[in-house]
Amino acid sequence: MSAMTLSHHTREASFWRVLEIGACYLLGLLWILPLFYAVWMAVHPPAYEVRFELFAPVTLQNFVDAWNAAPFARYFLNTFALITTILVCQFVVCTLAAYAFARYEFRGKTVVFMLVLIQLMIMPEVLMVENYRTISKLGLVDTVVAMGLPYMASAFGIFLLRQTFLTVPKELDDAARVEGAGPLAVLLKVYVPLARPIYVAYGLVSVSYHWNNLLWPLVITNSVTTRPLTVGLQVFASPDQGVQWSVISAATLMTSAPLLIGFLLFQRQFVQSFMRAGIK
Amino acid sequence: MKKTNNMVAPWLLLLPATVLLAAFTHIPAVMTFINSFYRTPRGNRPARFVGLDQYSNMLSDPVFMAALKNNAIYALGTVPAAIALSMLMAVIVNSAIRGRALLRMSFFLPTVLPMIAVANIWLFFYTPGYGLIDQFLGLFGFHERNWLGDPDTVLGSLMVLAIWKEAGFFMIFYLAALQQISPTLSEAAALEGASRWYFFRRVTFPLLMPTTLFVMINAIINSFRLIDHVIVMTRGGPDNASTLLLYYVYNVAFRFWDAAYASALTVVLLAALALLAFVQFGVLDRKVHYK
Numbered sequence: 293m294s295a296m297t298l299s300h301h302t303r304e305a306s307f308w309r310v311l312e313i314g315a316c317y318l319l320g321l322l323w324i325l326p327l328f329y330a331v332w333m334a335v336h337p338p339a340y341e342v343r344f345e346l347f348a349p350v351t352l353q354n355f356v357d358a359w360n361a362a363p364f365a366r367y368f369l370n371t372f373a374l375i376t377t378i379l380v381c382q383f384v385v386c387t388l389a390a391y392a393f394a395r396y397e398f399r400g401k402t403v404v405f406m407l408v409l410i411q412l413m414i415m416p417e418v419l420m421v422e423n424y425r426t427i428s429k430l431g432l433v434d435t436v437v438a439m440g441l442p443y444m445a446s447a448f449g450i451f452l453l454r455q456t457f458l459t460v461p462k463e464l465d466d467a468a469r470v471e472g473a474g475p476l477a478v479l480l481k482v483y484v485p486l487a488r489p490i491y492v493a494y495g496l497v498s499v500s501y502h503w504n505n506l507l508w509p510l511v512i513t514n515s516v517t518t519r520p521l522t523v524g525l526q527v528f529a530s531p532d533q534g535v536q537w538s539v540i541s542a543a544t545l546m547t548s549a550p551l552l553i554g555f556l557l558f559q560r561q562f563v564q565s566f567m568r569a570g571i572k
Numbered sequence: 573m574k575k576t577n578n579m580v581a582p583w584l585l586l587l588p589a590t591v592l593l594a595a596f597t598h599i600p601a602v603m604t605f606i607n608s609f610y611r612t613p614r615g616n617r618p619a620r621f622v623g624l625d626q627y628s629n630m631l632s633d634p635v636f637m638a639a640l641k642n643n644a645i646y647a648l649g650t651v652p653a654a655i656a657l658s659m660l661m662a663v664i665v666n667s668a669i670r671g672r673a674l675l676r677m678s679f680f681l682p683t684v685l686p687m688i689a690v691a692n693i694w695l696f697f698y699t700p701g702y703g704l705i706d707q708f709l710g711l712f713g714f715h716e717r718n719w720l721g722d723p724d725t726v727l728g729s730l731m732v733l734a735i736w737k738e739a740g741f742f743m744i745f746y747l748a749a750l751q752q753i754s755p756t757l758s759e760a761a762a763l764e765g766a767s768r769w770y771f772f773r774r775v776t777f778p779l780l781m782p783t784t785l786f787v788m789i790n791a792i793i794n795s796f797r798l799i800d801h802v803i804v805m806t807r808g809g810p811d812n813a814s815t816l817l818l819y820y821v822y823n824v825a826f827r828f829w830d831a832a833y834a835s836a837l838t839v840v841l842l843a844a845l846a847l848l849a850f851v852q853f854g855v856l857d858r859k860v861h862y863k
Contacts (some may be wrong), residue, residue: 351839389589396582422600445592504686
């Protein structure tokens with residue numbers, strides 16, 4: 293009797309378990325479907341946009357068409373210049389500031405730190421009206437530098453590096469100083485090497501943020517020679533221009549490809565980096 | 573570090589960061605506030621102090637009112653949904669289910685894509701009649717709909733896309749938090765015969781509270797900050813049914829070139845963000861334990 297109810301119970305439990313697992317896979321499928329579909333559109337002739345046949349002819353023509361329809365090579369170059377400029381400047385600026393906050397005592401430290409943290413809330417794009425005014429006063433409208441300037445001192449980067457520098461044992465710092473190293477030498481020889489994983493994490497977050505950023509570059513650029521990929525794609529793929537969906541799909545995938553491929557290759561590092569950046 | 577250290581070193585280290593932050597965050601924020609009391613100079617008409625005129629204009633501006641309402645609906649709709657889904661995803665990916673890595677990848681991938689790319693893809697889904705959603709619903713006998721062209725459905729359509737894009741990003745933070753929870757807790761609960769749902773409600777969920785706060789604040793900021801999909805998919809239309817606050821600022825500043833009114837609108841945004849900061853640092857931080 294008890295054995296019967298038990299088996300009845302486990303059968304019921306396993307039924308729910310299967311249902312639950314099925315629901316999990318369904319959610320995963322639902323989430324990846326839009327991307328699969330974009331790939332489907334991009335690699336088939338326009339006639340197969342909504343016709344799903346297993347043996348539909350595969351073609352790369354859409355990519356060729358997209359590549360020829362707009363100066364994407366130039367846009368790639370611009371994006372590349374943009375993310376390198378931002379990344380290098382962010383590393384330098386944030387490292388110096390984080391070091392000051394982590395290892396020096398000075399008057400007004402707390403106030404300055406709070407002022408820095410304000411930028412976590414008020415991101416540069418919210419202030420685009422005034423920032424546009426500043427950039428035009430500097431005569432920098434439509435330059436790569438202008439796209440990067442508001443982001444170079446990043447509160448997020450300063451905070452992240454400060455937290456990391458705080459965990460560096462004081463003894464290492466003191467030892468280096470006893471050997472006669474100055475503050476900058478200590479920073480470069482002790483702190484920066486120890487914080488390497490954090491630099492990787494912050495770098496990945498920053499690159500994917502700025503590769504994808506649209507609004508501020510859209511406001512501040514107006515020519516092919518500075519436009520990054522996102523703005524180029526926006527100009528190209530306005531629906532009223534009558535471009536084929538399959539070509540838009542191809543262009544969309546093409547411009548996201550470096551990040552996508554990078555993500556698929558280094559998935560573990562990517563996810564761990566985002567995790568690291570998120571834990572304070 | 574010796575206390576005798578000169579006071580110059582830290583300030584020199586901070587110099588680049590403070591100059592840049594002052595130039596692109598603090599001074600612009602203050603200037604936005606000041607400029608909102610002036611009128612935009614046009615032609616030979618110079619800027620003139622107009623007091624609170626911009627703000628009283630705002631109250632009688634139906635587009636502003638629509639943007640405010642839309643942004644509130646947008647935040648109230650996307651934030652809780654994104655939080656719930658990202659928590660669910662993290663629990664799934666953190667469980668012993670087979671194919672974890674694939675599931676994690678599928679949840680996270682939309683995050684890596686630019687918002688504009690996502691918007692382009694979804695634009696096609698929403699195409700009336702021909703698009704994927706109508707084709708799918710057509711199988712069940714539904715009539716075609718102009719999802720982005722109908723004031724009743726346009727904001728919801730944008731919200732679905734935003735949730736799809738963001739949930740995987742927030743999942744990462746929950747995943748990190750879940751991995752910090754000691755496995756002995758769930759082992760003990762299993763020994764006591766607690767159901768998994770009970771364990772989640774009484775143990776996991778409270779332990780995830782700091783993460784939820786962090787995610788919530790970031791999701792709200794994003795709901796004010798990210799308007800790429802509005803630019804690409806709807807341009808605020810139809811009839812301003814999908815205009816969000818920052819999109820309206822963008823329009824007023826860079827299409828109508830009315831910088832003063834755009835400043836006043838920005839002040840409203842800043843006030844909302846300041847309120848958020850106050851809630852985070854003032855109220856919630858005391859209730860939630862951080863390390």
